[in-house]
Amino acid sequence: MDFGQVLRKARVGAGLSQEEMAPQMFMPRSTISKLENDKMELKAADLIRWFQVTQVPEAAVALICGVDVVAVSQLITTLLGGFIQFIL
Template sequence: MQLGSIFRKTRMLSGLSQEALAEQLYMPRSTISKVENNKMELKISDAIRWFQVTQAPEALAALLCGVDITTVVHTLSKLIGGFISYVA
């Protein structure tokens, strides 16, 4: 999976348009598009802000640790689902 698709997925899951995210990150919308299409890379500080704004800390942690993000999200979902079943 390429990084651009990860950035796009986190933006879309947060319900933000490219324009809305660009405003919150103080970037042009064209930069958001370039990042999502793997035509530009972000500085780590900008990537961190992206994941903060899109409320996707698990994606940031997975990237920094070199772990597949899909695996992390799937594992967290199972863990949380199991915890909810245990509490109920």
């Protein structure tokens, strides 16, 4: 997965549009688009802010540690779904 996809997934998961995300990141909407399309690199300080704004700091830790964030999220969702069905 490309880094931009992880950023987009975090933003969309937080229910934010690029227009809503831009002022919280102190950057124009066009920069948000470039970051999400891997046309521009994100500074470390901005990466931290991105995951604070989207309220998924664990994604930043996973990226730093080299963990596939999407695969882990899907696994957790599957496990929780199965657990809930087992209980009911």
